[in-house]
Amino acid sequence: MTLSHTSQTSSRSCLAIVLAAGEGTRMKSAKPKVLHQVANRSMLGHVLATLTQAGATSTAVVIGPEREDVAQEVRKILPGAGIFVQRDRLGTAHAVLSAREALEQGADDVIIAFGDTPLILPETFAKLRSPLREGAAVVAMGFDAKDPTGYGRFITSGSELLAIREHKDATEAERAITLCNGGLMAIRGDLALALLDRVENKNAKGEYYLTDIVEIARSLGHRTAIAVVSEEEVHGVNDRAQLAAAERMIQDRLRLAAMADGVTLVAPETVFFSHDTRLGQDVVVEPHVFFGPGVVVEAGAVIHGFSHLEGTRIASGAGVGPYARLRPGATIGPKAKVGNFVEIKNTELGAGAKVSHLTYLGDASVGAEANIGAGTITCNYDGFGKYRTEIGEGAFIGSNSALVAPVTIGKGAFVGSGSVITESIPDDALGLARGRQTIKEGWAVSFREKAQAAKRK
Incomplete structure (x- = not known):
């Protein structure tokens, strides 16, 4: 289904306008709402990445005044995106028109998305665009709400969308409708400005509603359409409870995707993934494992329980944990072993090397088949600079040893237990x-x- 929607729209240019100006006062945070994270990526980052995957050829992001932090996030994720400021908060149509310059440049399709709805899938954006190719002027995304309170209602006649009525402006009969507005819209590019400029603020809140363009388009003789999706996909985040719900939903997706790809999750509900976690076939993940950003685990590796991984690559057949912590820059070689209460940072562990317990390795290189005894630490920091420790192939480091960097332990060399090594040791x-x-x-x-x-x- 994804391929079908993509093929229908791939030849059409698409401008995506992302509304990200809301402060999110209910979050009770100094951080803008759209910068709060799910699966270790900002909500805005999820939306921008998904739009790119869905085939948006240009993107405009509308932010609030003095929100350089949001602008920086946009530049980091999508450097080519246009950034526009909504000075006054006068409604969603007013926010879209803050990106007038982008609209004036023209596009076949215009998508309106929101920076606080991080669960939309790429194929859903493609589904939203498809009716435009078939002649619709406006396509609104809807969902069947379990509890429609607070949502705009879709007023329909058969399969035709006649209007979207905001909850405050709806009659009692209209409030009984459960087909609700998911917020996202697609507009035919050559009509977008003409429709938006006709929006007025004659409503209970005195705002310029984007949803009014449905009735405006129909009054001008144009056809409108509906794209229905699951309620989960259009889940918006306005407070911490909704943020936690979004995290739960995206984690469920990631867990199911991992298992579909051949990964064994012993207790899926206890494993937490980052948006970019990559696991190979026949990887086994035991309970209570946390994957931070930038983790790749190759086929057949085992991650034992209660381990925390971030910015690391684990080769085929390696074993990690339980209770291991791998920090950014850790590279674990094939069939290597990282045991309980071991912390590794910015270190390459060679094939078959063993670090079985109670050890810290930072800024180091450990050769193949080397053995690092319990209680070993690399003393890599003097309060000012970081220094490296090189441990050769087949070396044996006795328990409770301190290796004071910079220092080299040669191939096949031994370090006696309880030693404080300050000078390099030759091979053997x-x-x-x-x-x-x-x-x-x-x-x-x-x-x-x-x-x-x-x-x-």
């Missing part, structure tokens, strides 16, 4: 840096006698 050599053990026979007996006597006094 032993590095040992600890105090010599001393034994004093009978010392404990004398100590106890003196201690007990002092206690009696």
